[in-house]
Amino acid sequence: MPDLHFHLNGRATATEAEPATLLVHLLRDTLGLTGTHVGCDTAQCGACTVLLDGQAVKSCSVLALQAQRRTVTTIEGLAGPDGRLHPVQEAFVACHGLQCGFCTPGMVMAATCLLNETPQPSEAQVVHALEGNLCRCTGYVNIVAAVQQAATAMQGERA
Amino acid sequence: MNAPTEAARFGSGHAVRRIEDPALVQGQGCFTDDVQPAGQLFVRFVRSSVAHGRIVGIDCAEALAMPGVVAVYTGADLEAAGVKPLAPAGGFKQADGTPMNPPPKRQLALGTVRHVGEAVAAVVAETREAARAAADAVLLDIEALPAVADAVAALAAGAPQVWEGAPGNLLAEARHGDAAATEAAFAAAAHRVTLVIVNQRLAPSPLEPRSVLAEVAEGRLTVRLSSQMPTGVRGGLVHCLPGQSVDSVRVLVGDVGGGFGMKTALYPEDVVTAFAALQLQRPVKWQAERVEDFLTAVHGRDLLSRAEMALDAQGRVLALRVRSWANVGATPTGAGVAIQLLIGPWVSTSIYDIPTLSLHISAVLTHTAATGAYRGAGRPEAIYTVERLMDAAAREMGIDPAELRRRNMLRPEQMPYKSPMGQTYDSGRFEQILDQGLALADWPGFDARRAASEARGLLRGRGIATFLEWTGGNALEENVAVRVTADGFIELTSATMAMGQGIATSYAQLTVDVFGVPIDRIRILQGDTDRANGFGSAGSRSLFTGGAAAFVASQRAVEAGKPLAAEALEAGVADIEYAAGRYSVAGTDLGIGLFELAQRQPGLAIVADGGAKADAPTWPNGCHVCEVEIDPATGETKVVAYASVNDIGRIVSPVIVRGQVEGGAVQGIGQALCERVVYDAEGQLLSASFMDYALPHADGFLGFKTAFDQSIPCLTNRLGAKGVGELGTIGATPAVVNAVVDALAHAGQGRAAEGVQMPLTSETVWRALRGDYGAADKLPVG
Numbered sequence: 001m002p003d004l005h006f007h008l009n010g011r012a013t014a015t016e017a018e019p020a021t022l023l024v025h026l027l028r029d030t031l032g033l034t035g036t037h038v039g040c041d042t043a044q045c046g047a048c049t050v051l052l053d054g055q056a057v058k059s060c061s062v063l064a065l066q067a068q069r070r071t072v073t074t075i076e077g078l079a080g081p082d083g084r085l086h087p088v089q090e091a092f093v094a095c096h097g098l099q100c101g102f103c104t105p106g107m108v109m110a111a112t113c114l115l116n117e118t119p120q121p122s123e124a125q126v127v128h129a130l131e132g133n134l135c136r137c138t139g140y141v142n143i144v145a146a147v148q149q150a151a152t153a154m155q156g157e158r159a
Numbered sequence: 160m161n162a163p164t165e166a167a168r169f170g171s172g173h174a175v176r177r178i179e180d181p182a183l184v185q186g187q188g189c190f191t192d193d194v195q196p197a198g199q200l201f202v203r204f205v206r207s208s209v210a211h212g213r214i215v216g217i218d219c220a221e222a223l224a225m226p227g228v229v230a231v232y233t234g235a236d237l238e239a240a241g242v243k244p245l246a247p248a249g250g251f252k253q254a255d256g257t258p259m260n261p262p263p264k265r266q267l268a269l270g271t272v273r274h275v276g277e278a279v280a281a282v283v284a285e286t287r288e289a290a291r292a293a294a295d296a297v298l299l300d301i302e303a304l305p306a307v308a309d310a311v312a313a314l315a316a317g318a319p320q321v322w323e324g325a326p327g328n329l330l331a332e333a334r335h336g337d338a339a340a341t342e343a344a345f346a347a348a349a350h351r352v353t354l355v356i357v358n359q360r361l362a363p364s365p366l367e368p369r370s371v372l373a374e375v376a377e378g379r380l381t382v383r384l385s386s387q388m389p390t391g392v393r394g395g396l397v398h399c400l401p402g403q404s405v406d407s408v409r410v411l412v413g414d415v416g417g418g419f420g421m422k423t424a425l426y427p428e429d430v431v432t433a434f435a436a437l438q439l440q441r442p443v444k445w446q447a448e449r450v451e452d453f454l455t456a457v458h459g460r461d462l463l464s465r466a467e468m469a470l471d472a473q474g475r476v477l478a479l480r481v482r483s484w485a486n487v488g489a490t491p492t493g494a495g496v497a498i499q500l501l502i503g504p505w506v507s508t509s510i511y512d513i514p515t516l517s518l519h520i521s522a523v524l525t526h527t528a529a530t531g532a533y534r535g536a537g538r539p540e541a542i543y544t545v546e547r548l549m550d551a552a553a554r555e556m557g558i559d560p561a562e563l564r565r566r567n568m569l570r571p572e573q574m575p576y577k578s579p580m581g582q583t584y585d586s587g588r589f590e591q592i593l594d595q596g597l598a599l600a601d602w603p604g605f606d607a608r609r610a611a612s613e614a615r616g617l618l619r620g621r622g623i624a625t626f627l628e629w630t631g632g633n634a635l636e637e638n639v640a641v642r643v644t645a646d647g648f649i650e651l652t653s654a655t656m657a658m659g660q661g662i663a664t665s666y667a668q669l670t671v672d673v674f675g676v677p678i679d680r681i682r683i684l685q686g687d688t689d690r691a692n693g694f695g696s697a698g699s700r701s702l703f704t705g706g707a708a709a710f711v712a713s714q715r716a717v718e719a720g721k722p723l724a725a726e727a728l729e730a731g732v733a734d735i736e737y738a739a740g741r742y743s744v745a746g747t748d749l750g751i752g753l754f755e756l757a758q759r760q761p762g763l764a765i766v767a768d769g770g771a772k773a774d775a776p777t778w779p780n781g782c783h784v785c786e787v788e789i790d791p792a793t794g795e796t797k798v799v800a801y802a803s804v805n806d807i808g809r810i811v812s813p814v815i816v817r818g819q820v821e822g823g824a825v826q827g828i829g830q831a832l833c834e835r836v837v838y839d840a841e842g843q844l845l846s847a848s849f850m851d852y853a854l855p856h857a858d859g860f861l862g863f864k865t866a867f868d869q870s871i872p873c874l875t876n877r878l879g880a881k882g883v884g885e886l887g888t889i890g891a892t893p894a895v896v897n898a899v900v901d902a903l904a905h906a907g908q909g910r911a912a913e914g915v916q917m918p919l920t921s922e923t924v925w926r927a928l929r930g931d932y933g934a935a936d937k938l939p940v941g
Contacts, residue, residue, distance in 0.1 A: 035186015100659025
């Protein structure tokens with residue numbers, strides 16, 4: 001099995017992966033990071049979204065070996081070292097942006113990517129950024145509100 | 160000490176952060192597939208690619224020889240091992256009065272396949288990949304037979320037959336009401352309206368697909384799965400698996416990634432996975448792929464109706480007459496039949512004073528997946544029907560649709576009211592809800608908004624739905640165990656089941672009301688049949704049954720601590736008072752903390768059980784008003800305003816109930832505008848992925864105005880709460896469709912617009928604007 005070296009949630013990680021193994025299965029099955037979820041088989045639902053070199057990607061559509069010498073951030077790597085929630089996580093809680101929580105890790109990662117690139121997005125930009133993530137519980141209402149609240153909080157932190 | 164006021168901020172009626180959320184937003188939830196015991200095996204099913212066929216042969220030799228393959232099972236293997244089919248649907252009769260006779264629900268097909276995706280064999284292997292490869296190597300020889308996928312075709316003369324126990328594909332029939340009185344009312348009516356109504360088939364689509372992990376430990380079978388009804392699952396496993404009893408089977412449920420009714424059933428795949436674990440004495444996992452949920456999880460709705468309403472000259476409804484055909488699939492579930500033949504009919508007359516009705520419903524077998532519970536479960540179909548009729552009648556008579564509804568609403572002084580369906584509504588002030596709904600929606604301002612839309616080249620329509628629904632599942636009793644622990648927690652154990660609805664937080668808030676401690680001291684334990692058993696969570700019942708039990712059990716625990724405190728404080732029990740986490744002796748400053756008292760007990764805990772039984776179901780209700788804009792060039796239809804006023808009785812968790820109504824409404828909008836399970840004429844499933852089955856996305860409507868009127872508590876449970884989980888879904892579909900029909904009618908289509916059928920995709924609306932409503936809707940004869 002080929003070796004795989006990459007940065008995962010801030011740590012240098014050495015493992016190995018079969019050429020056909022998907023990143024999501026490496027994370028869940030080999031590395032035990034089960035916060036990244038699988039909700040479909042056709043790259044529609046976005047529950048598996050992680051950051052690859054800061055970009056939101058669907059980890060069901062990326063081979064594990066494509067992470068070679070790159071940086072991956074999953075939902076488990078988002079909170080601060082002191083356990084403090086990332087502003088996007090905090091806003092999802094504060095705004096009731098989740099119900100069953102299955103889509104939430106992917107939603108949070110997609111939103112984090114958006115806010116890193118577009119710190120003060122319009123509602124239309126938020127909706128556009130989340131078009132690849134499905135939620136069946138919330139109707140998206142509070143998810144969009146949470147992303148907007150997170151944007152405000154992160155702006156405050158930068159100020 | 161400011162603990163009482165501090166803790167009270169977390170009690171019922173207050174907006175709190177959900178106790179479920181910190182784990183879920185950090186990826187620390189525990190969904191079934193997150194549990195990965197060492198050495199677990201993986202199941203993969205070999206499924207029929209045809210809708211109807213005779214199994215000629217199953218060749219497993221090549222698969223069995225492949226690396227990593229541990230076992231391959233067929234229907235014959237299960238039968239030989241004494242595995243019984245799932246409990247059959249029952250409780251209804253055929254047209255000739257004999258009991259219905261559904262086909263057996265086998266876990267793996269035997270002899271005949273009856274729908275696409277039906278499991279024929281199961282491969283068990285060391286890895287997911289090995290299981291997949293070996294499943295591909297199982298050679299199925301199935302002789303395809305003619306198939307039929309919709310109720311109209313299934314009832315036609317000469318149609319392929321699904322099962323010999325249902326001649327003509329008619330499984331069961333139900334009639335409700337008074338046919339003669341209804342006929343007389345129609346004969347005397349000044350106005351009659353008739354609609355053909357299609358409640359299309361839907362896929363519930365919780366984001367977490369079905370998932371099950373079975374293990375055998377110390378002689379017992381433990382099955383962990385994503386379910387709303389752990390006790391029912393246990394009972395089903397015991398029914399199917401030889402030699403098992405309720406004592407030998409434990410069902411565990413962790414986090415459930417959405418249920419919506421789909422996860423109330425025990426599925427064939429669950430039984431096969433448990434069977435494999437028993438055979439192989441190793442942990443066995445089955446994780447459904449999304450396509451497998453589309454193929455073999457229950458679908459919802461699928462009801463075809465000819466609906467008629469008779470009114471007098473003043474617009475008073477005299478009678479309702481509905482003839483319906485429910486496509487319940489090939490191997491129907493009990494719920495799938497009951498939902499259409501009984502549960503939906505219960506709300507047929509809704510909040511209106513309709514003196515008589517006549518319903519005739521047939522359950523029809525087709526070569527499709529079984530239907531079952533999906534959010535609303537019968538009430539969306541019935542409410543959609545009566546609310547579409549109300550609009551048609553208003554158009555027929557030239558009366559404002561809100562005014563026509565008002566003329567027919569039950570009045571508060573009629574409560575308790577017994578409907579022609581024999582259902583008793585305990586409470587309701589429907590006109591009060593209507594008035595608030597019209598105000599919230601700015602009903603009088605619509606003409607100006609329509610003019611503004613038209614100035615931008617867009618059509619605008621407005622729709623209203625005023626309605627009630629039934630909640631409770633007719634399982635009205637719950638028990639809760641409370642344990643106050645020495646390490647400072649109050650643990651409640653309940654047989655209801657969390658699935659995203661926030662029930663743990665709501666129970667915790669009710670517990671705070673009693674104990675007066677901060678909410679972070681409360682833990683809610685669910686999903687373990689070794690600890691609690693009951694009906695589970697369905698039918699919007701969990702709060703008004705389980706929440707009442709949580710409240711009672713908490714009160715019992717406080718009382719149970721009083722003699723213990725008296726002993727610790729060397730005082731009389733009558734002198735012991737409790738407040739805010741502390742027992743004290745009245746009139747003194749002597750006292751002991753709740754958790755310190757627990758520590759002093761031999762079992763390091765104060766324990767109590769408590770139960771509550773509601774007297775009857777609850778009847779939540781609402782007024783939902785929707786406005787849509789349509790681009791006449793493309794037919795694209797957008798919800799642009801949505802206001803709702805809801806009576807759900809007393810509110811425990813205000814943030815949660817708003818999320819339930821709005822998230823539920825988006826599911827109802829999904830039925831109205833985009834969702835539809837599609838089989839072709841040969842029974843092939845065309846909508847088998849999220850590419851082809853259109854769920855609402857984030858670019859839908861976000862601007863809900865949602866209000867609640869708490870002045871009308873439920874009178875049949877001690878909380879005064881009414882169910883909330885399905886209300887939004889039930890109201891949204893008719894409100895949206897009535898708005899689209901209004902826009903089409905105003906755009907020159909007139910009454911013809913009433914022929915439009917869901918989902919109202921751009922193409923459907925574009926065609927309707929050009930007078931094309933598809934082939935005239937066929938209805939079966941009779």
